[in-house]
Amino acid sequence: MSKTGQKKAIVIGAGAGGIATAARLAKSGFAVTVLEKNSFTGGRCSLIHHDGYRFDQGPSLLLLPKLFREAFYDLDTTLEAEGVELLRCPTNYNVWFSDGENFELSTDLARMKDQIERWEGKDGFERYLAWLREAHQHYELSVSDVLHKNFTSWWDLANPSFVWTGLKLHPLHSIWNRASIYFWTERLRRVFTFATMYMGMSPFDAPATYSLLQYTELAEGIWYPRGGFHSVLAALARVAERLGVEFRLNTAVSEVLTTADGQTANGVRLASGERLDADVVVVNADLVYAYSNLFPQTAATKKFAASLRERAGSCSSISFYWSLDRKVPELQTHNIFLADEFRESFDDIFTKQSLPVEPSFYINVPSRIDPTAAPDGRDAVIALVPTGHLLKSKGHPKSATTENGMLRDQDWPALVERARKSVLSTIEARTGCAPLQGLIRHEIINDPFTWEDKFNLDKGSILGLSHSFFNVLKFRPATRAVGLANAYFVGASTHPGTGVPIVLAGAKITAEQILADRGLAPGWQTHPDQLVDLGVPQNRDTKMLDRVRRPLFWPAVLVALFAAWFALAVYYWTPLVALRR
Template identity: 60%
Template sequence: MEGPQGQKSAIVVGAGVGGVATAARLAKAGLKVTVVEKNGFTGGRCSLIYYKDYRFDQGPSFLLLPDFFYETFQDLGTSIEDEGVEMLQCPRNYNVSYSDGQFVHLSTDLARMKAEIEKWEGKDGFERYLAYLQEAHRHYELSVKFVLRKNFTSIFSMLRPGFVKAFFDLHVLQSIYTRASKYFWTERLRRAFTFSSMYLGMSPFDAPGTYSLLQYTELAEGIWYPKGGFHKIVDALVNFGKRSGVEFRMSSPVKSILLSADQKQAKGIILESGEELHADIVIANADLVYTYNNLLPSSDYAKSLEKRPASCSSVSFYWALDRCFPELSIHNIFLADDYKDSFDEIFKEQTLPKEPSFYINVPSRIDPTAAPEGKDSVVVLVPVGHLVDDDQHDDSDDAKGRPGLHVRRKQDWEAMISRVRTFILKTLEQRLNISLSEHIVNEYVNSPQDWKERFNLDKGAILGLSHSFFNVLSFRPRTQHPSIKNLHFVGASTHPGTGVPICLAGAKLTSEQVLGRLGIRVPWEVDASVDKVRRNSTLDKVHPAMPGHVISVIVLLLAILSAILWMRV
């Protein structure tokens, strides 16, 4: 564990995306880094499942916000390509299916989108679509600048001048559905442009309007897939880490974080085997709520985290099929008729909706290595409520808007899994006229209990804590423990939030915070002179146009002055 004399050391608990990216960055800065992981594989939820020659992505199945991936490797002094990762762009984003047999096809192709929007909302619809993109683009740019690239270390971080100005443009206090309804006037398109809130594990009727940035990046930057599976990104980071001296200790569950006698400083970790590992810095990439409640001494703050709103869970099926079904595209969304009620059943009743929406991914459609020739690998993800105690009460409004104290129904997951499996197969028969059941040669299932047991996810919530307003920015658990020195966090439930690219952004913030504390120079700081080399021609000089309203005022004043002079003559 000890490095050369004077070399600082760090232990990363958990080999998820945020953990391996942080390890790689700290190793790049010269630290001696050890990663300990409870499972025998890296990547956490971003890992792979195999059956013979079939391959499935256990969690994320498409890559968004590609700039954060490219930036991570650039900061490390390499590139995605040099690390052997081949990025494939999906030719079409989604096929969105409705119960009336109609589809909405979402694409980065503007001409196709023009035809698609006008098909449902007429000529005026396309102009509103462009206005929607403009707003979503602004949400994206402001979020990157003021949230994803900034750490929020206290409540005063929200008072930064730039952020205060941007706050109202981010529409944090309005929902994604409310903002989409301004631009899309049919219920069909409102649903097509709001289901992406599930990437955050939230209902589109509750998720802040800011997160239209997710739909924006799909439409403007495209949906990507690393050939060989999403884990190729993790592999590349792990391989870079190993070349840089990072030690990976797999199948090594952690019992607790080792603290000083006064419990005010992290000194290392204690493995379940009893072995102690010491380091100058400890970074927890394990689920944050689990870390506070299981790896640290009990505290009121730890207990309060368990009471915070959590994201949803999922029932995920991984099907190996003995033939191809071309009716299924790479990404397929099947929306419920009772759109809002289905989300209420997930987030208020914490159960499986009577009529669930679900997502189907067919990786073999874009990457033939995912399945044997002439066959398909299929992943079905059904959002469901997270785990609750059988006798847990809830004093919020129920799914029908009825106020008052009520008891959530008992979660019989075995029965619900059987029911939703039947529902999925029946829906595919009705909407696509295909029958998959007799062609499934192998099935693997992840339930909320599996997510909890395999990855220590609190309540089996697959995306960590919710992204409601009081769970983001300065309200989200911070990347540094408030009272224990040398203990930091990275991952879905700390700032800036959930999702692979967001966790990569978080890894950069946490790494820079650690290096700042140790007084070590950040090796990936951008040289301001780089841009000058690129813009050395007079053709590249920026000449901002005068704002249109200013020009209009000037023209109006000149017209009035001319009229006055003419009248005098």
């Protein structure tokens, strides 16, 4: 029950963005109810359990830890205070190639130096450091000028200061093109570009800005929350509940309700028929799905929904969750198996919307870093195989379709079987491990239809809309709903984009926009550098040894001006002296 005069907010969806936005609004004085269709919180950041085995359904590694810490800090707590223990993976990835070679990506600079020089010589390591410097700039500028800012008008994009920043982010270059400047072998170009799979994009299309993802892995490391990724979202949900947020699970929303003129959201209707009134409705459900299925179909929303369905989506995946009856020591926590036909495999996914003949894939063994993920002496293994998304939105038949003369194979049972065989044979051939098929005690599968049915992801695109140039910043669907007042979005397909840390940053943007629209101040610091729990001493300027002293600028300028004057004087004075003689 809300206090008299207290604003009410309803959040549709208990994913990372929904939980974080609910907590922020509650901290700012709102009475908040979160409605979740499933029986669990976390959305794709949820867990699958089977007979003592535990699997992360979606994300299985934690990147950009500062953004996680910021979310908890703004709510007056920390990850550690909420019982979240982050385990640092000793090796980021083992990247396996078909020729028997592998490359271990690591924060260990000496290890990286040895490997890079092996393939590209001593100059190669120098170029690697130059690439790190550029990626560091992408990281810092993205955090300060993109992930903590909303783009509500075209001026935000055209502002000269942002244009200058934008040029430094190389948005018109692909990750592959920028990597090719610094890495001169095909092997290392692949090693330093495959991470675009995090965004469900091809490295040949993804803007170079996103090298920040691999940078944060190499500079800050890869982390795994003990107990599974969901432990972070569970902790955030507990914080939200302490702030007064009510979570209603197994509660599907059938529509967003509006005032009589259809212009303003004022509540929701549940699938059960119950009506809930609200001053603000925040949608953490898939944005494309929401515009087509939850919003009133006015002329404005219909037009926008149709345009969204035409936009490029991220890929989908066939994911296997295997309970093994023993350990497979050849596999590390995170393993990448890259296709020989690297570019062609991405074209199969993003151009043909199909499963590549030879897919690249990711293998996660959570029990390698956290033994609680499997019974003693056994391994839990997750295989994620990127594939094309579905041809049509929910409700269309699972059949093959021909479009523009191209066969779009929708025989998913056959594709799943082909993916399984490819994964098992590739792992065995490249690592030399024992045959895995006989070790699998139990198998769970998520295919594109699973992602669509369970999480209402349009066409089963696991990471929402694409992050191509015309799908980011002001081009990306806004956090404030089109054609419907008092309705807002948070999540993968709205600004700033996909990925759990990015969505957590987006929750701050959405919450601040809601509060600003009502003339209310947020209950937290609005500056991203106010992160006292990150180990940065707050009194560093009070101690002589810790004062920051930048190199003096004006003396250098004066010296340069004097040198220029002296050179000009000599240049003009020498001929005059000669004439006088």
